[in-house]
Amino acid sequence: MKKFALIAAIAALASPAMAADDALMEKYNKSCAACHATGAAGAPKTGDAEAWAPRLEKGMDTLVASVTDGLNAMPPKGMCFDCSAEDYAALIDYMVAAQ
Numbered sequence: 001m002k003k004f005a006l007i008a009a010i011a012a013l014a015s016p017a018m019a020a021d022d023a024l025m026e027k028y029n030k031s032c033a034a035c036h037a038t039g040a041a042g043a044p045k046t047g048d049a050e051a052w053a054p055r056l057e058k059g060m061d062t063l064v065a066s067v068t069d070g071l072n073a074m075p076p077k078g079m080c081f082d083c084s085a086e087d088y089a090a091l092i093d094y095m096v097a098a099q
Helices: 003-013 016-020 023-034 049-056 060-069 085-097
Strands: none
Touching: 003 085, 023 085, 049 060, 049 085
16 A cells, blocks of 8 residues: 555655656657557566556665666666756656656
8 A cells, every 4th residue: 555655645745747758758768668658578568557666665875876876677877868866857757657
C-alpha cells in the first residue's frame, strides 16, 4: 500500500507542463524511449507505476546516480550526455507519471 501512495504522490506532484515541455520530450525521445518505451533489456516501462515502485523507494538521488553511473544494461548517463542531474530527475518523474 505504501508503494501505491508513493506513486500517487509523485504523480500528483508531476507538473502537467513538464509533460508538454518540448526540450524534456526531445531528451526522452532521443535517450530514454528506446528502452523505456518498450521495456527493452529489463528497463521499467514509461508509465508502468508498478515497475517503477521498487526503484522509487530507493529515492531520487539514488535513481539519478544510477542513470549517471549506468546500471545493468543502461549505459552511463543513459545516453543523454547533455543532461544535468535535474534533467535526469525530470525525466524519471515523467517516466513514472506518464499515462
